[in-house]
Amino acid sequence: MTPHLNAPGGPVLGLFVAAGSLEEAERAAEAACLNTLNSDTCFTGYTLVRCAAAFVGPFYEAELQ
Known part of the structure; x- marks a missing residue:
């Protein structure tokens, strides 16, 4: 978890x-x-307010090799 307390629009929590x-x-x-x-x-x-995931292509590309 990575908190971003001063993000524009309010606090954001980054998850991996x-x-x-x-x-x-x-x-x-x-x-x-x-x-x-x-x-x-x-x-x-x-x-x-919102929850979304970003696709991390390089991770999956490495898994295919």
């Missing part, structure tokens, strides 16, 4: 997820974020 598909990665990231937000009162007032 290895998954079988983009959809699977997005579901895993969303579940992790929601679990974290709901796990402690220090996150009261924070809301998950």
Whole structure:
């Protein structure tokens, strides 16, 4: 996890997820974020606005070789 507290538009949490598909990665990231937000009162007032995964081509290209 990599937090970016001063990102334009509000805090951003970067996750590195290895998954079988983009959809699977997005579901895993969303579940992790929601679990974290709901796990402690220090996150009261924070809301998950959006969750998206980026395709990391070089990782998958290396896996094919």
